[in-house]
Amino acid sequence: MWKSGSNSIAKTCIQITGTAFCGEPGVYDTLGAPAAGDTPGGREWATGWADPSGHLWLFGGWGFDSAGTLGFLNDLWEFDPSTNEWTWMGGSSTVPSLFDGESGVYGTLGTPAPTNYPGSRYETASWTDSSGNLWMFGGIGYNATGVNCYLNDLWKFDITTHEWAWKSGNSSGESPTWGLAGIYGTLGVPDASNNPGSRQAPKSWTDANGNLWLFGGYAFDIGQNPSLINDVWEFNPVTSEWAWMGGYDESGVIGTYGTLGVTSASNIPGPRTSGVTWTDRLGNLWLFGGSGSGAALAAGALNDLWKFNPTTNEWAWEGGSSGVEAAGVYGTPGTVSASNVPGSRAGAFNWTDKDGNPWLFGGSGYDADGINGEPNDLWEYGLAATPPLAAAPTFGVQSGSYTSVLSVALSDTTNGATIYYTTDGTTPTTSSSVYAGMITVSSTETIAAIAASSGFSNSVISTATYSFATPPATAATPEISLASGTYTAEQTVSISDTAPGAIIYYTVDGSIPTAKSTAYSCSITVSAIETLQAIAVAPGDFNSSVAVANYVINLPVPSFGLSASAASLAVSSGGSGTLTLTATPENGFNAAISFLCSGLPSGVICSFSPSSITPSGGAASTQLTITSSNQLASRNSTDRLPQSRPLALGLALCFFALRWKRKLRVRPLAILIVFGLGFLSSCGGGASQAASNPTPTPINATVTIIATSNSLQEQATIKLTVN
Numbered sequence: 010m011w012k013s014g015s016n017s018i019a020k021t022c023i024q025i026t027g028t029a030f031c032g033e034p035g036v037y038d039t040l041g042a043p044a045a046g047d048t049p050g051g052r053e054w055a056t057g058w059a060d061p062s063g064h065l066w067l068f069g070g071w072g073f074d075s076a077g078t079l080g081f082l083n084d085l086w087e088f089d090p091s092t093n094e095w096t097w098m099g100g101s102s103t104v105p106s107l108f109d110g111e112s113g114v115y116g117t118l119g120t121p122a123p124t125n126y127p128g129s130r131y132e133t134a135s136w137t138d139s140s141g142n143l144w145m146f147g148g149i150g151y152n153a154t155g156v157n158c159y160l161n162d163l164w165k166f167d168i169t170t171h172e173w174a175w176k177s178g179n180s181s182g183e184s185p186t187w188g189l190a191g192i193y194g195t196l197g198v199p200d201a202s203n204n205p206g207s208r209q210a211p212k213s214w215t216d217a218n219g220n221l222w223l224f225g226g227y228a229f230d231i232g233q234n235p236s237l238i239n240d241v242w243e244f245n246p247v248t249s250e251w252a253w254m255g256g257y258d259e260s261g262v263i264g265t266y267g268t269l270g271v272t273s274a275s276n277i278p279g280p281r282t283s284g285v286t287w288t289d290r291l292g293n294l295w296l297f298g299g300s301g302s303g304a305a306l307a308a309g310a311l312n313d314l315w316k317f318n319p320t321t322n323e324w325a326w327e328g329g330s331s332g333v334e335a336a337g338v339y340g341t342p343g344t345v346s347a348s349n350v351p352g353s354r355a356g357a358f359n360w361t362d363k364d365g366n367p368w369l370f371g372g373s374g375y376d377a378d379g380i381n382g383e384p385n386d387l388w389e390y391g392l393a394a395t396p397p398l399a400a401a402p403t404f405g406v407q408s409g410s411y412t413s414v415l416s417v418a419l420s421d422t423t424n425g426a427t428i429y430y431t432t433d434g435t436t437p438t439t440s441s442s443v444y445a446g447m448i449t450v451s452s453t454e455t456i457a458a459i460a461a462s463s464g465f466s467n468s469v470i471s472t473a474t475y476s477f478a479t480p481p482a483t484a485a486t487p488e489i490s491l492a493s494g495t496y497t498a499e500q501t502v503s504i505s506d507t508a509p510g511a512i513i514y515y516t517v518d519g520s521i522p523t524a525k526s527t528a529y530s531c532s533i534t535v536s537a538i539e540t541l542q543a544i545a546v547a548p549g550d551f552n553s554s555v556a557v558a559n560y561v562i563n564l565p566v567p568s569f570g571l572s573a574s575a576a577s578l579a580v581s582s583g584g585s586g587t588l589t590l591t592a593t594p595e596n597g598f599n600a601a602i603s604f605l606c607s608g609l610p611s612g613v614i615c616s617f618s619p620s621s622i623t624p625s626g627g628a629a630s631t632q633l634t635i636t637s638s639n640q641l642a643s644r645n646s647t648d649r650l651p652q653s654r655p656l657a658l659g660l661a662l663c664f665f666a667l668r669w670k671r672k673l674r675v676r677p678l679a680i681l682i683v684f685g686l687g688f689l690s691s692c693g694g695g696a697s698q699a700a701s702n703p704t705p706t707p708i709n710a711t712v713t714i715i716a717t718s719n720s721l722q723e724q725a726t727i728k729l730t731v732n
């Protein structure tokens with residue numbers, strides 16, 4: 010499907026010594042604004058990337074500017090497949106003159122700026138990092154002084170800020186040999202002074218840890234000799250350091266093939282350019298063909314297949330010839346065979362399918378009959394079936410130099426993955442320490458980690474190296490306001506620390522506090538036997554020593570006091586009386602209290618309203634009512650009967666006189682006696698009446714009120730009088 014650009018290249022042609030160079034000029038419109046009519050000019054050997062959103066990016070190359078002038082380009086374009094629109098994102102829309110290019114604006118090493126820009130160039134190496142940022146190295150083009158030469162500069166373009174940063178290499182100095190020598194350092198050791206030599210058309214790839222790898226190309230070796238080369242380089246984007254990882258640091262070398270299919274530290278492909286590469290699910294690099302040397306110095310097109318393991322830093326020759334200009338062995342279309350192999354070629358096109366298998370198309374090379382040309386054959390290489398690779402662990406803190414203690418978290422996106430790690434420089438395996446929480450780093454240290462999960466191959470190794478410019482300090486020990494000791498009341502304890510930004514963590518259960526313990530935020534109440542321990546955690550410092558305080562709290566037993574509103578109470582017979590009882594809590598008492606009376610006279614009862622009380626936080630009261638029954642009134646009435654004895658005596662004498670029948674003569678006398686007694690009784694007047702209604706006798710008693718709450722009892726007494 011044709012997506013963009015012109016279907017004709019004949020609109021602009023330039024005649025140079027009888028040769029026509031034809032191509033379409035670019036349409037640039039407004040910088041940073043997508044437009045349906047915008048499109049890059051025709052070009053070749055440009056640099057390309059794909060970002061995580063699926064947008065395509067294009068930089069420079071050799072081609073036509075907006076005016077149709079042919080030269081070195083440094084324009085940057087973004088293509089959105091969802092809208093089919095190009096956006097001119099930076100660089101110049103014109104070249105200074107025919108076959109010329111723009112100088113680079115380098116700025117400050119390592120510092121992005123909107124004015125920074127790489128010089129015009131083509132045949133670079135390129136990468137996309139884990140954040141989607143675009144990286145570019147070398148090629149043939151223009152440095153900061155306007156010299157057209159081989160370049161060894163490394164650039165990073167941030168797709169969020171749209172700013173370039175010069176990350177390593179040189180901005181000038183290529184004359185008079187038009188390229189700078191490589192600075193190799195020690196094999197396998199990264200160093201800020203290391204840098205690959207200037208080169209064009211190297212192969213590049215990104216490993217699972219986000220490191221950038223570079224292989225061969227046409228380059229300047231350690232002696233500044235330009236030639237095809239087979240050196241291997243790794244760049245760490247975190248530390249901004251290159252490490253020479255393999256191959257030769259000089260030109261004029263050949264490949265070491267070893268045994269087919271066997272990995273070896275001594276194996277190395279021959280020097281070359283224009284090969285193709287893939288990266289498989291296990292993070293291995295696959296390299297096929299190109300133009301260069303095999304096992305002998307003779308140069309030509311190659312068809313050898315190599316696998317590079319970045320974890321072990323070793324190569325294995327996996328197929329093809331160790332010589333040059335080999336014919337292809339095609340076999341039957343669609344049929345897999347171990348004897349099949351594409352013919353030697355350079356400049357082929359390649360990609361990887363959803364199953365991780367490499368594909369190859371065309372290029373310039375040899376067919377089945379050994380004829381050199383431009384074949385249009387399509388090949389698939391079937392990798393051995395392997396479970397998908399677990400995602401590599403990621404670090405919460407990136408490699409670098411720090412001035413304070415680090416807490417490093419590891420994570421992994423593979424479902425059910427277990428992370429294994431080492432900190433002693435050894436390679437992690439499933440027998441290494443299992444990651445279970447933050448790793449504290451306080452001195453120079455390298456953490457290496459892998460992820461393992463059922464149904465997946467173990468991940469590639471992730472590493473992070475940490476160093477410290479100055480040793481971190483130790484946070485001040487927390488100060489506890491109350492000294493250890495025995496106390497008879499609850500105590501309020503505060504904790505403080507002098508370390509700036511410190512967070513205090515404490516325990517009261519005897520365990521040693523950590524940064525996962527309770528964070529101190531306010532005063533602590535101590536009401537029992539406790540050991541208080543605390544540490545301070547301050548940014549950039551080691552955790553403090555543990556502060557300890559031991560407390561014994563002997564609190565008085567909770568109780569209550571009982572009091573009555575009066576010391577005595579008088580109650581009439583058949584009546585009642587009341588007074589108030591008050592319970593006052595002591596030492597934190599807070600429970601229900603019930604009441605009863607003891608020592609009440611017969612016929613007297615008591616009651617309480619309410620029947621129970623709970624003095625919660627303060628005194629509580631109940632009303633005592635004592636009631637006398639009517640039986641006491643009846644008893645006092647019988648006590649008045651002896652006062653009528655004279656009348657009773659008279660009636661008795663009269664009775665006996667009436668019974669004395671034989672002595673009728675004395676009946677008048679009996680009547681007279683009765684009359685006389687009645688007279689005497691009536692003559693008593695008021696005195697006799699008073700004697701018939703005497704004052705009741707009071708009943709006195711000491712009543713004890715008993716208040717009970719569980720095992721506690723308190724008493725109060727009152728004097729009771731019943732009239």
